[in-house]
Amino acid sequence: MGPDGRPAGERGARRARGGVRDAQERAAAYASALGLGQPRVLTLFEPGLRPHTSGAGGGYGTMSRAAAFGSQEEPLALKPEDIEIAASISADFEAQ
Template sequence: MVTITVAGTAHRLVPAERGTVRLRATREARRSADVVPFVADLHARLAADAERYVTAGAATRWSADQVYVSTVQRYRRDSDVAETFQVAAAGVAVRFSDFAALSTWVTDAGAVDGVVVDGVDWELTDDHRREIEREVRAEAVRDAQERAATYAAALGLDVSSVDAVYEPGLRPHDQLGLEGASVVQFGHRASADHGGPTVSLRPERIEVSARISADFTAS
C-alpha cells in the first residue's frame, strides 16, 4: 500500500450582485461654526437620497454616520508656519441591487460640492455566496480525487480509500496559515472629483476559491 498526498483546488468567478457605495459629506474651515452646519445639511440630503433608493427597491439597505469634527494643522506654502483648521465629516453607505441607480447616484452626488466618493464594495448576496462556497469546496475535493487517481494509475495501483481531508492550515505541523474555502473580493474603488466628468462604474466579478489537501491510500 502507498499513501498519496495531494492538493485539490477550485475557483469560480461570479458577477457581483450588490454594490455598496460609500460617500462622505465634508468641509474644512478655520472655525467649526463654518463647517458643521454645512456638513449636517449636506449629510441629511445624502441620507434622504439613500432612504429613497431603498424605498424604491433600487437598494437593499443604507446606513449613516454622525457628524464628527476634527482639528488639523496645515502649513502655509513655503513656510514653517502652521495654521489650525476644523474639519467636519459624516458618511453615508448604500447597498445597491440596481447598478444603474448606483452609477446615477455616484455621478450626481459626486458632482456636489462637499461630497467625496470613498469607493464601491462589490459583493454577492449572502445566500448565493454560501451556495457557491459549497459547490467550490466540493469541486476542490473532486480535483484532489482525480489527482490521486492519476498518481495511483501511474504506479499501477488503484485508490482504495481516503484517509484524511484538510483545509489549509489545519493539517498537523502545517505552517502555511492559509485560509480555507473563502470569498475573495476584488473591490473596484470608485472616485469622483467635484464637478468632474461622469463616473462610469462596472461591477466587479467576485472570485470564490477553495483549497484542500488530502491523504489517499492506493494498493
C-alpha cells in the same frame, strides 16, 4: 445572495466539492501510473488546518491587522464589490 440568486455559501460549497473532486482525480491518476488500485481518502484539510504544519498565512488575522494600519482620514466605502471564491484543500490518500 449572489448575482445568480443563490446564497454565497452555496457557491462556496460547490467550489469545495470541485476541489475535492479534483484531488480525487489527481490521486487516481498517480495511483494508476504506479499500478495501484483506486485510492481512498484518509484525511482532508483546508489550508492552515493540517496539524503539525505551519499555515500559509493570510486569512482574517492578516486582513484585520492590515486594516488597522490604514489612514483614519480615508472614507469607508460601503459599496458591495465582486468577490472571487476559491477552494483549496490538502488531502492524504491510500491506494493498494
